[in-house]
Amino acid sequence: MKGEKIMDQINSIINTVNAFAWGPPMLGILGVTGVLLTLGLVFMPWRKVGYGFRLLFAKDDSADGADGEVKPFNALMTALSATVGTGNIAGVATAIALGGPGAIFYMWLIALFGMATKYAEAVCAVTYREVDQEGKYVGGPMYYLRNGVGKFAPELGKSLGLLFAIFGAIAAFGIGNAVQVNSMATVLENSFSVPTFITGIIVAGLAGVVIIGGIQRIGEVAGKLVPTMIVLYVGAALIVILLNITEVPAAIGLIFKHAFTPAAATGGFAGAAVAAAVRFGVARGVFSNESGLGSAAIAHAAAKTNNPVRQGIIAMLGTFIDTLIVCTMTALVIITSGAWLMEVDGGGLTGAVLTSTAFDLSIPGGQYIVTIALAIFAFTTILGWSYYGERCWQYLFSEKSVLVYRVLWILAALAFANFKVDLVWNLADTLNGLMAVPNLVGLLLLSPMVFQVTREYFDKEANKSST
Numbered sequence: 150m151k152g153e154k155i156m157d158q159i160n161s162i163i164n165t166v167n168a169f170a171w172g173p174p175m176l177g178i179l180g181v182t183g184v185l186l187t188l189g190l191v192f193m194p195w196r197k198v199g200y201g202f203r204l205l206f207a208k209d210d211s212a213d214g215a216d217g218e219v220k221p222f223n224a225l226m227t228a229l230s231a232t233v234g235t236g237n238i239a240g241v242a243t244a245i246a247l248g249g250p251g252a253i254f255y256m257w258l259i260a261l262f263g264m265a266t267k268y269a270e271a272v273c274a275v276t277y278r279e280v281d282q283e284g285k286y287v288g289g290p291m292y293y294l295r296n297g298v299g300k301f302a303p304e305l306g307k308s309l310g311l312l313f314a315i316f317g318a319i320a321a322f323g324i325g326n327a328v329q330v331n332s333m334a335t336v337l338e339n340s341f342s343v344p345t346f347i348t349g350i351i352v353a354g355l356a357g358v359v360i361i362g363g364i365q366r367i368g369e370v371a372g373k374l375v376p377t378m379i380v381l382y383v384g385a386a387l388i389v390i391l392l393n394i395t396e397v398p399a400a401i402g403l404i405f406k407h408a409f410t411p412a413a414a415t416g417g418f419a420g421a422a423v424a425a426a427v428r429f430g431v432a433r434g435v436f437s438n439e440s441g442l443g444s445a446a447i448a449h450a451a452a453k454t455n456n457p458v459r460q461g462i463i464a465m466l467g468t469f470i471d472t473l474i475v476c477t478m479t480a481l482v483i484i485t486s487g488a489w490l491m492e493v494d495g496g497g498l499t500g501a502v503l504t505s506t507a508f509d510l511s512i513p514g515g516q517y518i519v520t521i522a523l524a525i526f527a528f529t530t531i532l533g534w535s536y537y538g539e540r541c542w543q544y545l546f547s548e549k550s551v552l553v554y555r556v557l558w559i560l561a562a563l564a565f566a567n568f569k570v571d572l573v574w575n576l577a578d579t580l581n582g583l584m585a586v587p588n589l590v591g592l593l594l595l596s597p598m599v600f601q602v603t604r605e606y607f608d609k610e611a612n613k614s615s616t
Contacts, residue, residue: 325534
């Protein structure tokens with residue numbers, strides 16, 4: 150009993166901190182930062198989406214012999230491997246269940262402004278990255294805080310970088326390992342009767358093979374697995390949407406209507422005020438695409454490029470793909486199927502169960518599509534976050550200690566598959582949110598540099614086009 154009381158007290162403290170880490174103040178700061186960066190960039194992220202996709206698939210002659218570890222495309226896929234996951238499947242469903250269809254509007258809104266944040270993160274990451282003792286390129290918020298902010302405020306830059314690394318190294322074990330492998334083990338056991346310990350062994354083994362190979366192998370695997378799964382998942386969602394095509398205009402109408410007016414209780418849906426739509430839409434949007442948290446910048450810092458702006462433009466596509474494409478597909482499946490209104494045991498559906506039910510209502514065996522997608526997305530998230538945590542660990546300790554972190558990561562995947570650790574999940578969620586604090590301070594302080602190099606890049610591109 151005494152142990153339970155202590156755990157309850159710890160959880161209470163964590164929940165209090167969480168109210169800030171993912172509450173209105175923090176979400177507001179994330180939104181304001183995105184707006185300021187978007188205005189400072191003169192809406193470049195919105196205007197250059199098409200240009201970004203052309204860059205993604207075009208050969209960059211200037212990158213031949215460029216510094217870095219992985220191809221720019223694989224850097225984006227590594228970043229996407231960590232973002233496209235439970236947030237796109239369970240997170241969207243939770244936003245609709247708690248905030249109504251209008252929550253999707255605010256997911257879109259935070260993503261549009263989040264593109265500028267993600268762009269700035271990658272520009273700073275490539276600009277201020279370093280070469281470690283093994284000759285590998287490393288970077289991310291901890292480095293651009295120390296090396297960028299540190300140029301004019303050494304102690305502030307050093308302190309902010311240290312805070313980010315501590316938050317990131319610990320949060321990775323929860324948000325990128327425990328939550329993912331446990332979700333995977335649960336859905337595979339429920340849908341295919343696979344024992345959780347078997348899932349743990351397989352995930353630990355496969356993750357170990359990839360992770361031991363470092364960022365190059367993670368990038369190669371992500372470069373093949375992530376786009377394939379996104380295409381398959383979005384393809385399946387499109388089939389459901391086409392089967393319910395007559396409901397699409399009404400679904401889009403509900404999204405815009407309930408973004409500004411309360412959604413009344415109907416069926417299993419308990420109803421939601423506009424404030425709930427804003428809160429859950431913004432929170433789930435940020436949780437899904439991670440714009441502002443700084444994590445994706447760690448992957449983009451390893452890209453083979455000599456041009457921070459080019460990588461920044463490619464990086465912002467991650468937010469566009471994650472939220473404006475994948476999350477939108479999930480939302481339309483849920484709303485057009487009517488699953489969000491279903492009543493089960495006196496209440497409504499939420500989370501992955503809601504998404505799974507929505508697919509199953511339109512496609513026989515649709516729940517298996519969600520199960521497989523969730524399992525593979527969770528696995529790629531484990532790979533992506535292993536690299537993020539590893540780089541934070543290396544920043545705190547040394548290159549020689551990275552193998553220790555990798556072994557701990559693999560053992561954690563094996564253990565967390567077999568039991569739920571709510572405390573770890575809550576703590577990781579808190580630290581994940583707190584990662585944004587030093588990162589956003591750094592982005593705002595370094596924004597003049599971001600605006601300047603962006604102007605110089607596009608002025609140069611304009612001159613090349615005119616000659």
